[in-house]
Amino acid sequence: MSGAKMGTRFWERKKLDQMTAPEWEALCDGCGKCCLNKLEDEDTGDVALTRVACRLLDDATCRCAHYENRHQFVPDCIVLKPSNLDTHAYWMPQTCAYRLLWEGKSLPEWHPLLTGTAQSVHDAGVSVQNMTVSEFDVPDEDWEDYIIEEPT
Numbered sequence: 563m564s565g566a567k568m569g570t571r572f573w574e575r576k577k578l579d580q581m582t583a584p585e586w587e588a589l590c591d592g593c594g595k596c597c598l599n600k601l602e603d604e605d606t607g608d609v610a611l612t613r614v615a616c617r618l619l620d621d622a623t624c625r626c627a628h629y630e631n632r633h634q635f636v637p638d639c640i641v642l643k644p645s646n647l648d649t650h651a652y653w654m655p656q657t658c659a660y661r662l663l664w665e666g667k668s669l670p671e672w673h674p675l676l677t678g679t680a681q682s683v684h685d686a687g688v689s690v691q692n693m694t695v696s697e698f699d700v701p702d703e704d705w706e707d708y709i710i711e712e713p714t
C-alpha cells in the first residue's frame with residue numbers, strides 16, 4: 563500500500579467514484595478469492611468457485627505476485643473500476659469490499675482498514691491462504707473436482 567494519506571473512514575464518506583486511487587486500492591482486503599478460477603454455467607449463469615488459483619496468486623500471502631505488470635502474464639485479468647462494478651459484482655466474492663460497498667453494505671469488522679493489519683483477513687478465515695492449487699497443476703477439465711464454497 564502507498565504511504566498516501568487517507569481520510570478517516572473515507573469509504574463511509576465517499577462514493578466509490580469519488581475515491582482517490584490509493585483509497586480505491588486500499589479497499590481490497592487481500593483475501594485472494596477473486597483470483598480463483600470460476601466455472602460459470604452457460605444456461606443458468608450460476609458461478610461455482612474452485613480452489614484452482616491464477617498462476618500469479620501467491621498462496622501464502624493471497625496477493626498477486628506481479629500486480630503492477632500482471633497483464634504481461636495474464637492479459638485478461640480484470641481492472642476493477644467504479645464504472646465496471648455493475649458488470650462484475652455478480653461473480654465477485656460475497657465478502658469483497660468492492661461488492662459490499664457497491665451493494666450499500668458496511669465493511670466487515672475484520673477488514674484491514676478497520677483492524678490496521680492484513681493478518682486479520684486470514685485470522686478471520688475468509689481468505690484463501692494455504693488452500694489453493696495452481697492452474698499450472700490442474701487441467702481445465704478437472705476444475706470441477708476442485709469446486710469449493712466461498713470461505714466467509
Ligand code: SF4
Binds near residue numbers: 596654659
Ligand atoms: S475479492 Fe475483493 S477484497 Fe478480495 S482480493 Fe479480490 S478485490 Fe480484493
Ligand code: SF4
Binds near residue numbers: 598618619
Ligand atoms: S493476475 Fe494477479 S490479480 Fe489477476 S487474477 Fe491473477 S493473481 Fe489475481
